[in-house]
Amino acid sequence: MTADSAAPTAAPRNLVRTGGPKGDSSWLEHVLGWTLVVVVAMFVTQIGWL
Numbered sequence: 001m002t003a004d005s006a007a008p009t010a011a012p013r014n015l016v017r018t019g020g021p022k023g024d025s026s027w028l029e030h031v032l033g034w035t036l037v038v039v040v041a042m043f044v045t046q047i048g049w050l
Contacts, residue, residue, distance in 0.1 A: 044050050
């Protein structure tokens with residue numbers, strides 16, 4: 001491998017995404033996320049951790 005081929009040439013916008021949040025999240029993701037929050041809160045209160 002030469003120094004030219006080892007040099008990073010990709011701009012930050014070309015990096016591989018890791019599955020994090022996107023700027024254009026759909027409403028379904030928000031609804032499912034809040035539903036999960038409510039279910040976990042209900043579970044925690046039912047078993048007496050809160």
